[in-house]
Amino acid sequence: MSFHIHLSGHVKKVVDDTVPVLVADLVATGITACDPTLWGPEAEAEAAQRLGWVQCVTASRDLLPDIYLLRDDLLEKGVDRVVLAGMGGSSLAPEVIAQSAGAPLVILDSTDPRQVRAAIDGDEEGGLAETVLVVSSKSGSTVETDAARRLFEAAFQDAGIDPAERIVVVTDPGSPLDVSAQAAGYRVFHGDPTVGGRFSALTAFGIVPAGLAGADVEELLEEAEATLLEVAIDSPHNPALVLAAAIAGGTPRRDKLALVADDTQLVGLPDWVEQLIAESTGKDGSGILPVVMLPVSPELDARPDDLQVVRFVDEAERFHVFEHHPGEVLVSASLAAHFIVWEYATAIAGRMLGVNPFDQPDVEAAKQAARALLDTPPTAAAPAFVEDGIEVRASDPGLLAPGTVSGVLSELWSRTPADGYVAVQAYADRAALSELQGLRELVAADAGRPTTFGWGPRFLHSTGQYHKGGPANGVFLQITVAGEEDLAVPGRPYTLGQLIAAQAAGDAAVLAARGRPVVTLTLTDPQTDLLALFDAA
Template sequence: MSDLLAGPADVAAGLAVHGAGAVDVSARAALVASHVPARLAAQDPTLWGPAAEATARDRLGWVDTHCRSRDLLPQLAELTAELGDLDHVVLAGDGDVTLAARVIAECLGRPLTVLDTADPGPARAALADRPARTVLVLAGRAGPDPTTDAHLRVWREAWHDAGPEADRHVVVVTPPGSALAALADELGAVLIPADEEVAGPWSALSAYGLVPAALAGAPVTELLDEAAALAGALERDRDNPALALGAALGAAAAGGRNTVALAPDGTGLDGLRHWVGALLTAAGGGRVLPIAAESPDAPGATGPDVLTVGIGGALGPGMAPGVAADVAVNGPLGAQFLTWAHAAAIAAVPLGVDPFAEPAARTDDDTPGGSPSSVDGAVEVYAPAGAPTDLAGALRWIIDGLAPDEHLAVTAHLDPRADAAVAGLRPLLARTTGRPVTFGWGPRHPSHSDGCARHLQITGAVTDDLPVPGRPYTFAELQAAQAASDRRALAGRERPVLRLHLTERAAGAAQLLDTAGRTPT
C-alpha cells in the first residue's frame, strides 16, 4: 500500500483515490469527452441511454439530497431533544433502507439496533432491551413489508399498557402519500418525509440514513458538511475522485476484472464496504460483482479477474495502511457516500447498464413441502435432482459445477448475531473454489448478478419462536416463507440451488464449517 499511496492520486475535500490511473487507460478520457461529470452533477437522465432515461429521471435526487437534507436538521434536533429519555433506538425496514443507517452507526460508534430479518432471535433480543425506553423507527418507500409489519406489531403489543403514551415511541420515515405515511397518521406517530427521488443504497444521505443515525447520537450535520465540501469537485474533469474511481471500476469490469473485492484497510470505516457492495450490485446491472472481503488478502480478494479496493478513513500525516490493493479510497464518511454514489453511476456509463433498475419484488407466500435428501448430523441436505445427497458430496457438487464466468452466492436465513460464525463459509469456500464467493444474510431480493451464480442457501431450526400479533403466522414461519420465495425465484431463472438446514444451529454451523474446510481444492 505504501507504493500505491506514493503514486498519483485524485484528491478533494479530504477524500483521496489512489491507483485508479493504473487501472484505467482510456475510459476516463472518453468520459471527460462526453462531459459525464458535469452532466451527472446536472442530473442529466440521458447519460445511460434511452432505455434507462425514464427511470433515471425519477432517481437522480441523490446527487444533491445532501443539500435538501439540511432542512431536516432543525426537526432532528427538536426530535432528539423531545425523545431524549428513549435511549434504545431500533430501526425496522428492509435492507435497502436500513443499510446506510446501520453503517453510519457502526462507523461512528453509535448504538443502533437494526431489525431487517424475520428471524425471531433479533426480535426477542430487542424486545428484552429497555422496551420502555425504546424508540422504533419504521422506514420504507411504500407500505410496511411483512417483516417490518411483524416488528411493529410485536412492539405495539409490548407497549400496550402504555396507552396513548406509546405513540411517541414510533417515528416513521417514508415519502408523503405512501401507505406507510397513512399508517403513521393512524398510529399518531411522528412522520418525517423521505425524499421521493432517492431509493435503495442511493439514499444514504437522505432521511432514511440520517433520521435513525441522529436519534442514535451520530453527528449527521458533519456527514452533510463532508459531502457538501466535496460536491463541487465532482463536476470537474480533473482532481475529481469520483471520476477517477468510476472510470477505474468501469474499465476494470469492461476488461474482464468484474469482481470488485471491497476490503477494510485498517484505518476505520470497516462497515462501509457492505453499503458499497449493495450500491455496486444495484448500479452494475450484472456487470460488476462486489465482494465484502474480510481483508485485502482474504481468499477470493485477489486474482487476475479481481479489482481489490481498500476502503478506509482519512489518512493523517505519516499514516499508511498496511494492506496491498489495486485502488485505495480514503476519506471521511460523508464524502465516501457521495464519492461512491457518483463513481457507481459513472461506471455504469461505459458498461451500458441502467444503474437504477430495480430487482423484482419478493412474494412471501406459503412454504413448499419436501423432505431432506439426507440428514448428516445436525445438517439436513436438500439437494437438487441429480446431485449427491450427502453433505460433503453436495458441497462438492455446488462447487464443481461453477463455470468460469460464475460465482457462488451464499445466503443465510439465520440470526446475524447469534449465528455470525456461518459467515466464515465465505473465505473457506473461496479458498476451495478459486472463484468469487459472496455471502449475505437473508431476506434479500435476488441480485442483478444472480444470473451467473450458483446458490447455497442456509436455513435453521427455530427453538424459541415468536408469534406475530394479529397475523396467522409466526416470525419463523415468515422467515421460512421468505427463504422459500428466494428459492422459487432462482429456480424460475434455472439457477442451481443447494439448501442446507441446520437442525441445531450452533452444532450445524460448526459441522458445516468443518466440512467446508476439509473440502479439497
C-alpha cells in the same frame, strides 16, 4: 480534496484510457444537472425520477432541528435505546453512520424470530421501557418492516406504553406506511420520492435514525456538501470519474470487486457499497459483483484474473504502506465523501455498462414467490438426507448424488464456472449466530472462486438483484435454521418463522428457475458446528 484515490499497475492504465472519454462526454456535469438522458432512452423515464440524491443535502439540513428536538425530548424521558427496523438502503447507511460515530443503534433487518425477539426485549444496555423504534421504508409496504412495526406496537401496548410516543416513521409522502402512521399519531419524517433507496444515505433514511442515536449528522452533511463541489465538474481529477473508470473500465473488465477494509474506522462501509453496486449494476445479464473481504481473505492470495481490489484506508499519507499489490485501488476519505463519490461512481458505472442504475427489476421476483408461498403454504418437502442434524435439499438431484454434506458442497463448487462466483446466504439471527459469517472464508478457500456472504432476508434487498439479473454464473448455498421459537405477526395470517421460511424457499425457487444451482442446508439445532463440516468439504 476530501476523497483520495491511489492507482497503480493495470488499473492506472485503465483509468488513464477511460477518464478522458467520460470527461469529453460531460458525464459529471450531466449528473450534477440531473440529466436523465445519460443512461439511454430506455432508462430516461426512471432516471428522470431518481436523481434527487444529487441535491439532497439542502433538504436534509432542514430536517436537523426536528431530529435534534425529538432526540432531546426522548432523552429527557429516559428513552435512549434506538432500534431501527428497515431493509437494504433503509438500514445499511444509518448503520455505518452510527457505527463509525460510535453511536448505539440497534439494527433490525431480519424476520428471524430470535433476532426480532432480542430487539424487542433489549439487553443490559436497555429494554423496551427505554426504546424508541424507527420504522423506515420508502415504499411503506416492505413486509419485513411491517412485521417489526406490528410486533413492537403489540409489545409497547402490553407494557402499558403508548406506541405513538415510541414509534418514529421514515417513509415517502403518501405511502401506505405514511397514511397509517399519520392516522396512528406517529412522528413521521418524509423522504424524497426522487431518491431511490440505495442512494438515500444522506436523506432522511440515513440521518434520522443515525441522528436520533447520537451521530453528528450535521457534520456529515457539511462534509457531503464540500464533496459535491469536487464531483460536479468534468475533470480528469474528479474522484468519481476516476473511481467509476477503475471499477467498470477495461477490456476485459474485471467484474468481481473486492472491498477490503484494511485500516479504517469506517465500520460497515463495504456492506453499504456492496448494496449500492450490486443492486445498481446487476441486471440485463451484466454487472459488477462486489465481494466484502477481510485483509487475509483467500481471494487476495489467489488473485483471480477477474478480481479488482479496492482497499479502504484512513490516511492517504499511508498509501505507500499498502502498495505491495500493484493494481489495487486505494481510497481514503471521510464517510460523507465516500457516500457522495460512490453514488456518483456507481451511476457512471451503470452508464458504462449500458444498464439503468436506478431500477431493480429482479428484486420483485423473490418477493412474489415468497408471497405466493405465504398465501398457499405447500407441504414441506422432505430433505434428501439428514447428516448430523443437518437437512439437505437441492435444486438438482445431481447435486445430491454424493450423499454427504461435504460431498454435496464439493459438487456445488464444481458447478461454478471459470468466471463464476459462490453466494452463501444465511437465513439466521446474525447476532446470535455471527460465527456463520466465517463460512465465507472457508467456502472461498474450498471453491477457489470469489465468494459473497449475505444475511437473509437482508441480502434480498441488495445482492439479490445481482443474483438473478446479473451474469448467470453463480452457485448458491442457503443456510436456514429450524427452531421452536416463533412469533405470530399481529394482524397477519403468518408467523415470522413462516415468513422467513417462505423468503428462503421463494428465492431458491426463483434462482433454480433461472438455472442457478442451489443447495439448502437446514440446521435443526442452531448449535451445530457447521464451520467444522465446511472445513472438511
